Ligand SMILES: Cc1cc2nc3c(=O)[nH]c(=O)nc-3n(C[C@H](O)[C@H](O)[C@H](O)COP(=O)(O)OP(=O)(O)OC[C@H]3O[C@@H](n4cnc5c(N)ncnc54)[C@H](O)[C@@H]3O)c2cc1C
């Protein structure tokens with residue numbers, strides 16, 4: 036079948052594109068490999084989603100449910116349980132072949148969206164000695180087992196890494212009756228949000244130890260204990276540490292955009308985000324008509340911003356802009372999305388998402404268009420795990436620069 | 445005496461400083477909700493419970509639930525224990541009440557996930 040847009044991935048990002056495109060009368064097809072739409076939100080049973088978008092504190096499944104009902108209600112179509120086998124381009128049209136229980140199928144559209152989410156760094160990617168017995172799980176797999184399968188993967192857990200999913204799982208395991216011996220973070224600063232440290236760890240007296248990591252795992256078939264030790268700035272243990280008996284090691288050491296399909300199309304990845312480079316409408320700079328949204332583009336900490344970016348793509352697809360791109364210059368940012376700006380089509384408002392490389396009590400963001408300061412915004416409590424969102428009406432001709440400076444208190 | 449707290453009400457996560465006394469004052473909040481949070485937190489902290497309950501259906505072994513209102517922090521564990529003992533034998537819609545007055549907390553458990561696939 037022919038559509039106006041084919042969206043790969045049916046999480047909040049894919050749904051956001053589908054809703055916006057359908058609203059504009061475009062025919063949208065979502066291709067999702069799982070049986071149900073909603074993406075990772077299906078397993079995020081805790082609340083805190085949607086405060087910015089709906090002004091309500093929703094759980095992950097509720098947020099997803101709203102979008103599924105809206106997207107399908109507006110006429111978007113979805114192929115669930117479907118796997119992409121090939122993507123080809125012919126005369127400005129993208130052909131996507133999929134396979135499912137229903138057999139093979141081919142669809143096409145002039146616009147293609149990657150909304151494939153992110154994956155977790157695994158225990159293999161961190162440097163731990165010892166065996167690899169059962170009972171070593173990523174925080175996301177642990178969340179999947181507990182929240183979707185109803186299984187408790189251990190009675191006494193140690194959590195490595197202070198990312199948000201690990202913090203959320205520390206509370207979840209505790210409420211399900213497991214004991215959480217502690218959360219250990221090799222870096223000097225927690226990877227997760229302060230509010231999650233308070234409501235997931237402090238509330239239940241779960242200790243958080245900084246500059247400490249798991250150096251060894253013990254056990255043949257099943258984890259029996261881990262050794263934790265304090266480390267220096269180069270991650271080298273400074274003492275022998277201590278052995279903690281446990282039957283579950285949960286690894287929460289970060290997320291990376293899922294970009295296998297994108298790289299197979301020959302799109303190049305950016306160093307800062309590990310996603311592709313896009314313009315302010317989320318269209319790939321490498322490829323006309325291809326958009327990347329949500330965690331496949333850069334890892335978000337708030338789903339509300341995932342939806343916002345996705346809707347920006349949904350409002351642009353099919354516009355047929357003759358692009359004239361400039362690279363956005365930055366100072367003192369670990370990354371910015373978009374990385375490029377189409378000066379031929381400045382929007383009424385453009386939104387920029389970025390992260391600071393370090394914590395600052397106070398900071399000031401400045402936007403310079405063609406060398407002239409057009410916006411100045413003060414920030415308080417800047418922290419690398421918290422994405423900075425900046426909205427700005429800007430219409431540069433030759434250059435656009437965004438800078439972050441620390442302000443003395 | 446002053447106490448430092450992180451407001452958990454919204455993603456801003458403001459760092460609050462509460463000066464205790466007859467008329468406690470709160471600083472560092474970006475909105476009025478932070479004041480309410482800080483005062484509750486020092487006297488009677490409340491939280492919303494989220495989790496899952498088991499079902500009688502193979503295709504959805506558990507479904508996600510939440511309390512329809514905040515409960516005292518010290519009720520989180522008793523509510524979780526009560527939820528763990530439940531089994532849902534009807535397929536309900538998102539937003540429907542699954543169990544009333546869970547663990548005597550005064551709050552009802554609401555279905556948050558889809559049970560129909
Ligand atoms: C384990 C985990 C827990 C998280 N917890 C939180 C949280 O508590 N709060 C929060 O705000 N954010 C959380 N996040 C971040 C969260 O991912 C985002 O908020 C949001 O869900 C991202 O939306 P998305 O649509 O980009 O990705 P996802 O929700 O991951 O959706 C991507 C979808 O694409 C599908 N897909 C991938 N590849 C293919 C393919 N080749 N073919 C077909 N379909 C494909 C996947 O099956 C999935 O359904 C979490 C992320 C992870 C990984």
Ligand code: SF4
Pocket residue numbers: 451452453454455456457458472473474475476477478479481
């Ligand atoms: S004080 Fe207001 S803005 Fe700050 S975290 Fe609390 S609710 Fe959010």
